[in-house]
Amino acid sequence: MNAQEMFEKLGYKLVEKDDYITVYGCGSDFIKFLKGYDGYELFHEMFDKKRIPMCVGGEEHLAIHQQMIELGWIEK
Numbered sequence: 001m002n003a004q005e006m007f008e009k010l011g012y013k014l015v016e017k018d019d020y021i022t023v024y025g026c027g028s029d030f031i032k033f034l035k036g037y038d039g040y041e042l043f044h045e046m047f048d049k050k051r052i053p054m055c056v057g058g059e060e061h062l063a064i065h066q067q068m069i070e071l072g073w074i075e076k
Contacts, residue, residue, distance in 0.1 A: 003067035
């Protein structure tokens with residue numbers, strides 16, 4: 001199963017994807033992969049557009065790990 005399928009199984013949808021970022025969202029929770037930095041950020045966006053950190057569970061962690069493999073950031 002690829003990362004997008006894993007995220008969709010968890011209720012996330014692909015919100016944005018281009019040469020610089022890939023963003024998955026589920027309600028007001030977002031996982032944003034920053035391709036130029038080989039990193040990602042996890043945040044909950046508040047009604048006033050403030051972002052606060054969020055926690056993820058094991059299944060989300062596995063999807064993040066799979067996305068990092070697909071982006072070539074880590075080896076399988």
